Amino acid sequence: MIEQIHIKKSEKEKNLPKKQKKINEFLYFARRNNKLKIGLFIVIFFILIAIIGPLFTDYEWRAYIGPSSQLPSLEYWLGTTTFGQDVYTQFVQGLRASFIVGVIGGGIATIIGIIIGFTAGYRGGIIDESLNIITNIVLVIPTFALLLIIAAYLKVRGILTESIFIGFTAWPWAARAIRAQTFSLRSRDFVDLARISGMKPTKIIFTEIAPNMMSYLLMTFILQFGGAILIAATLDFIGLGPTNAISLGLMMNYAVLWGALQFGVWWWFVPPGLAIMLIVGALYIMNVGLDEVFNPKLREM
Amino acid sequence: MRRYFGRKIIIYLSTFFLAVTIDWAIPRLMPGNPIVTLLSKVSVHAEAAEVMYGYYTKAFGLDLPMWRQYLNFWIALFHGDLGTSVYMFPQKVSDVIMRSVPYSIALLVPAILLSFYAGNKFGAFAARTRWLDNTLLPLGYLLTATPYMWLGILLAWSLGIVAGIFPVAGAYGFNLAPSFSWAFIFSLIKHWFLPFASLFLVQFGGWAIGMRNMIIYELEADYSHYLEALGAPRKLVRRYAFRNALLPQITGLALQLGVIVAGALVTEVVFSYPGLGSLILSAIQNKDYFLIQGCFLFIIIGVLIANFIIDIVYVIVDPRTRLGMVGGSS
Numbered sequence: 001m002i003e004q005i006h007i008k009k010s011e012k013e014k015n016l017p018k019k020q021k022k023i024n025e026f027l028y029f030a031r032r033n034n035k036l037k038i039g040l041f042i043v044i045f046f047i048l049i050a051i052i053g054p055l056f057t058d059y060e061w062r063a064y065i066g067p068s069s070q071l072p073s074l075e076y077w078l079g080t081t082t083f084g085q086d087v088y089t090q091f092v093q094g095l096r097a098s099f100i101v102g103v104i105g106g107g108i109a110t111i112i113g114i115i116i117g118f119t120a121g122y123r124g125g126i127i128d129e130s131l132n133i134i135t136n137i138v139l140v141i142p143t144f145a146l147l148l149i150i151a152a153y154l155k156v157r158g159i160l161t162e163s164i165f166i167g168f169t170a171w172p173w174a175a176r177a178i179r180a181q182t183f184s185l186r187s188r189d190f191v192d193l194a195r196i197s198g199m200k201p202t203k204i205i206f207t208e209i210a211p212n213m214m215s216y217l218l219m220t221f222i223l224q225f226g227g228a229i230l231i232a233a234t235l236d237f238i239g240l241g242p243t244n245a246i247s248l249g250l251m252m253n254y255a256v257l258w259g260a261l262q263f264g265v266w267w268w269f270v271p272p273g274l275a276i277m278l279i280v281g282a283l284y285i286m287n288v289g290l291d292e293v294f295n296p297k298l299r300e301m
Numbered sequence: 302m303r304r305y306f307g308r309k310i311i312i313y314l315s316t317f318f319l320a321v322t323i324d325w326a327i328p329r330l331m332p333g334n335p336i337v338t339l340l341s342k343v344s345v346h347a348e349a350a351e352v353m354y355g356y357y358t359k360a361f362g363l364d365l366p367m368w369r370q371y372l373n374f375w376i377a378l379f380h381g382d383l384g385t386s387v388y389m390f391p392q393k394v395s396d397v398i399m400r401s402v403p404y405s406i407a408l409l410v411p412a413i414l415l416s417f418y419a420g421n422k423f424g425a426f427a428a429r430t431r432w433l434d435n436t437l438l439p440l441g442y443l444l445t446a447t448p449y450m451w452l453g454i455l456l457a458w459s460l461g462i463v464a465g466i467f468p469v470a471g472a473y474g475f476n477l478a479p480s481f482s483w484a485f486i487f488s489l490i491k492h493w494f495l496p497f498a499s500l501f502l503v504q505f506g507g508w509a510i511g512m513r514n515m516i517i518y519e520l521e522a523d524y525s526h527y528l529e530a531l532g533a534p535r536k537l538v539r540r541y542a543f544r545n546a547l548l549p550q551i552t553g554l555a556l557q558l559g560v561i562v563a564g565a566l567v568t569e570v571v572f573s574y575p576g577l578g579s580l581i582l583s584a585i586q587n588k589d590y591f592l593i594q595g596c597f598l599f600i601i602i603g604v605l606i607a608n609f610i611i612d613i614v615y616v617i618v619d620p621r622t623r624l625g626m627v628g629g630s631s
Contacts, residue, residue, distance in 0.1 A: 136312045137319060140608055142559030144566070145600040146323070152585060152593045153327050173556060226446065230560075233448045237567050238578070239585045252450055256571055261458045261469070269458075273451025280446035285439060288514075 029293045036293060039286030046279050050099050053092030061090045061246040072267050079267040082258050087251075091271050094248040098229050098276065101163045101247075105228030108167025110174055110221040117178025118205050122186055128179075135179075139172040144234060151240035159242045162235065166228050174220050181216055185209050215294035222287050226280040233276055248272035305622050309612050313605050320601040324594050325374045356385070383595040388587035394595040397580065402599070404472055405576035407493065409565050412500035413554070420508025421550055425543045428513045429520065438513060444506025449564035453499040453571035460495060467495045470573040496572045500565055504557075511553055515546035548619055555611045558604050 030036055059065050063085065070080040078087035120131040146169055151157060185191060186209070194204045210217070235241055236249025237256075255261070255269035365373070377383075383394040424441075427433040461469035473479070474488040519525060519542035528538045569578030577596055584592035616622045 133312060133315070137316045139556065140312065140316045140605060141320060142562055142600055142604045144559055144563035145597050145604075148581065149324065149327055149593060149597045152590065230446075230448060231563075234450070234563050234567055237448075237450045238570060238582055249448070252448075252454060256450075256454060261454065261462055264458075264462070266458065269451075269454050273448055273454065277443055277447045277451065281439075281443040284442045284446055284510075288442075 026293055030289075033289045033293055035285050036289030039282040039284075039289060042278055042282035043286065046095060046275060047099065049092060050095040054089075054096065057086065057089045057092065059086045059089045061085065061093050078271055079265070081254070081268050082260060082263060082265055087268055087271065090246050090251050091248075091275070094246050094251055094272055095275060097159045097242070097245060097247040098232065098279070100159050101166065101232040102225040102229045104160065104163035105166035105170065105232065106221060106225035108164060109170040109224045109228065110217070112168070112171035113174025113178055113220065113224075114217065116171070116175040118182055118209070120175070121179040121182025122201060122205055122209065124183075124186075131175075132179075135172045135175050138169065139176070141169075143169040143231065147231070147235055148238075148240060151235060155243075157241070157243045159245055159247065162232060162242060163228070166231050166235075170224060170227055170231065174224060177220065178213070178217070181213055182209055185212055215290065219287050219290055222283050222290075226283040229276060229280055248276055302616060302623055305616070306612070309609070313609060317601070317605060320598065321375065321378060322371075324598055325371060328590065328594070329370075378598075383598065384591035386589055386592050388583065388589045388592070394591050397592065398577070398595050398599050401575060401577050401580045404574060405565060405569065405578070408496055408500060408569070408574065408576060409562065412497055412504065412565070413561060416501045416504035417508055417550075417554060420505040421512045421543075421547060423505075424509035424512025425516050425539065425546070427509065428516045434513070438510055441506040441510040441513075444503055445510060447503050447506075448567075449499060449503055450567040450571050452503055453496060453568045456495050456499050457571055468492050469495070472575050492572075492574070496565075496568045496574050499568050499571075500561075503564065504561065507557070508550065511550055512543075512546060515549055516542050519543075519546045548615075551611060551615055551618065555608050558607055562600055562604060 064083055065086050066076060066080050066084050068080060068082050068084040070076050070084075072079040072087075076086055076088065078091055080086060081090075116131055116135065120128040120135075143166075147165055150165060151162075154161065182205075191204060191208050194208045199208075232241070232247065233249035233252070236247045237253045239253060241247050241250045241253070249272070251272040252269055255265070260266075260268045381395050383398075386392050386394050386397050427437055457467075457469040461467045468474070468491060472489065472492050473485060474492075477485050477488055479485065516539075520538070522542075522545075525538050525542055528541065565576070566578030566581060568574070569576045570582050573579060577599070581593065581596050583589075584596065
């Protein structure tokens with residue numbers, strides 16, 4: 001008993017600096033990775049706008065507060081819509097909505113993907129087969145069509161409902177990717193060792209397999225985050241967005257429906273799309289950067 | 302190979318079954334009487350409402366037991382009966398949809414095939430060419446992150462309205478009647494070009510970076526190094542790497558289909574192109590639930606068929622699936 005504790009202790013002491021060293025190594029490469037830095041900078045920039053931006057406006061996004069179709073000016077920072085609504089107000093609130101959808105929708109999708117991926121990949125056999133079939137079925141159903149029919153029948157839709165629906169339909173590819181990774185880790189020596197020593201499967205998954213996939217899971221979440229924002233924008237644009245709030249997709253929808261193109265009110269439809277493109281693009285580039293940080297093979301280029 | 306296709310067909314059939322069940326269940330599961338919900342949103346005269354109420358009660362068959370309703374739904378489906386459109390009363394939903402489908406296909410198929418070809422070629426070309434890698438690939442990432450409708454809006458506004466080169470609404474000139482004249486075909490192409498271009502560009506970015514990311518793994522693989530060590534020309538090594546990197550891209554195409562279709566729908570809305578997207582938008586705006594449900598089924602059937610075609614292509618391209626070996630991602 002004492003010996004065991006002793007071994008554990010010494011192991012811990014040995015492990016700690018090693019782990020620290022690994023983290024330091026990642027940080028070293030992360031700091032030198034331009035893709036990661038640029039991507040992170042853009043994303044944080046927009047997060048800050050989404051958090052602080054709404055504090056600088058007293059208007060309601062719906063309210064008609066000024067003359068119509070005003071160019072961006074000191075008074076109306078991003079101009080006004082053809083109805084005389086403040087574009088800046090709509091933009092910052094829409095940005096908030098996008099991040100909420102990204103975090104909740106992407107988060108739910110990642111969590112479901114993790115649960116199904118780990119279970120299928122680690123358990124194998126019949127459980128794997130049946131989960132695989134479910135995953136494949138949800139994978140072939142065009143998410144958008146599914147959301148279309150659900151959203152059409154909901155009378156009141158909020159950003160939260162939208163995020164939850166997106167989360168529950170976007171998980172399959174994450175599940176598939178995580179399953180494949182788990183599968184390849186399952187037969188490694190250290191997992192076998194844990195299994196022989198009588199560890200419970202859930203414990204093996206969380207203490208042996210998951211830590212080795214942290215970078216992978218993080219990257220999955222980032223992709224799901226970006227994907228959720230894009231799906232939400234698409235849904236909103238076709239008129240199935242939130243009924244009680246504004247979003248970037250809805251802004252574009254209103255702009256197209258109410259003649260912003262014909263009247264040349266570009267300040268109404270350029271900012272929302274540009275923001276989505278920059279955020280999602282930055283997320284993708286960040287992911288490539290992270291891949292290079294975590295995967296030594298890709299570093300020397 | 303039989304096992305491969307057997308699995309696929311089981312999955313597609315269950316997907317179709319599930320889709321039809323969803324199509325049947327959603328209106329019935331949502332809180333409240335679907336007919337009252339439907340009619341409260343349609344503003345019609347009192348007498349018309351009564352006729353419609355009668356029609357919907359019969360159409361939904363709500364007075365029958367659940368299993369009977371479900372069975373009737375399937376029977377009607379196999380007769381090609383998807384109900385009657387509300388806002389284009391009394392046209393059949395299936396007729397309305399069939400009129401729009403050719404336009405959607407004319408946009409989707411060329412955009413998918415051309416962007417897949419061009420994007421993969423370009424991505425393979427750009428990989429490991431430093432200046433291309435550093436300049437054009439960030440552009441690829443931005444392109445693939447662009448919401449389809451936004452690129453469409455930008456193109457419509459810049460090339461259509463400001464520059465006046467392309468028309469921005471409809472599928473052909475309003476002053477023309479469909480005919481096989483040059484003027485009409487020219488008008489068709491002119492109206493088709495911008496929505497096609499926005500679909501093409503967004504997908505092109507995605508395929509280019511996808512291929513670039515795949516092929517650098519393949520170029521690092523042992524067989525590539527071995528070929529290089531044997532003194533094989535760079536071009537040959539690349540060709541082998543390209544063929545291997547293409548396989549996950551084909552799987553990727555199957556996975557992307559839903560997103561691409563959604564992209565096409567919103568692009569059509571931007572350009573008022575008379576395909577399924579514009580139809581769905583007016584169905585949503587007019588609360589025409591039968592039409593929405595019909596479009597839902599149509600999209601799913603289309604995506605399933607496309608998936609099946611991709612599976613066949615995969616078998617042709619990857620000999621391992623043909624020989625019954627594990628290969629590929631079944």
